[in-house]
Amino acid sequence: NAGVTQTPKFRVLKTGQSMTLLCAQDMNHEYMYWYRQDPGMGLRLIHYSVGEGTTAKGEVPDGYNVSRLKKQNFLLGLESAAPSQTSVYFCASREIVRANYGYTFGSGTRLTVV
Amino acid sequence: EDQVTQSPEALRLQEGESSSLNCSYTVSGLRGLFWYRQDPGKGPEFLFTLYSAGEEKEKERLKATLTKKESFLHITAPKPEDSATYLCAVTKAAGNKLTFGGGTRVLVKP
Numbered sequence: 001n002a003g004v005t006q007t008p009k010f011r012v013l014k015t016g017q018s019m020t021l022l023c024a025q026d027m028n029h030e031y032m033y034w035y036r037q038d039p040g041m042g043l044r045l046i047h048y049s050v051g052e053g054t055t056a057k058g059e060v061p062d063g064y065n066v067s068r069l070k071k072q073n074f075l076l077g078l079e080s081a082a083p084s085q086t087s088v089y090f091c092a093s094r095e096i097v098r099a100n101y102g103y104t105f106g107s108g109t110r111l112t113v114v
Numbered sequence: 115e116d117q118v119t120q121s122p123e124a125l126r127l128q129e130g131e132s133s134s135l136n137c138s139y140t141v142s143g144l145r146g147l148f149w150y151r152q153d154p155g156k157g158p159e160f161l162f163t164l165y166s167a168g169e170e171k172e173k174e175r176l177k178a179t180l181t182k183k184e185s186f187l188h189i190t191a192p193k194p195e196d197s198a199t200y201l202c203a204v205t206k207a208a209g210n211k212l213t214f215g216g217g218t219r220v221l222v223k224p
Contacts, residue, residue: 004157031210033211033212035214040216041216042201042214042215042216042217043158043201043203043212043214044214045211045212045213048210048211050210058211090157090158092157092212102148102160102163103148103160103212104160105150105157105158105159106157107155107156107157108155108156108157
């Protein structure tokens with residue numbers, strides 16, 4: 001049981017390049033989330049999904065797009081990377097019924113934009 | 115606007131020196147307050163959920179409590195392996211999202 005798996009773990013991009021971060025969960029969870037974590041800023045929600053085929057904006061959505069074509073996968077895209085997007089990105093998931101039991105987080109993707 | 119504030123930002127303890135971390139929140143319609151532990155280079159790991167004022171939960175040397183305005187995470191007789199960043203987060207009655215505080219970095223020296 002792998003839980004939440006994020007790929008890649010590390011990436012360096014040049015300004016203006018694009019990339020996609022992949023999050024996969026094997027727990028049949030309905031809800032999935034993308035957060036970014038920056039020093040002194042805590043974890044901030046980028047986008048989230050409440051089910052296959054649905055997405056919604058979080059606190060800091062600008063510059064990112066997401067897709068949830070399959071229930072187990074949630075993709076985060078950067079169309080034109082900027083240095084301000086240098087961060088550690090975390091994916092999380094949870095099931096509907098036991099909402100307060102805790103969200104399960106992946107191990108993160110460390111992205112550097114130069 | 116929903117707000118979660120954690121204090122102190124950093125805490126240095128000697129092994130065995132008990133202490134408390136604070137998480138104060140302003141949220142309309144609190145559904146749950148979460149505590150997570152995060153080790154360097156890893157994702158947050160779930161510790162507790164508290165639902166209502168007066169509730170307490172314990173796990174090994176950790177005990178979490180909740181009032182109407184804040185939560186405390188008490189660390190009793192800490193060991194070096196308790197060194198981590200502890201994150202507090204809330205979710206609202208009508209929401210699907212966690213709102214996090216900035217975290218408290220705890221270092222326990224042997």
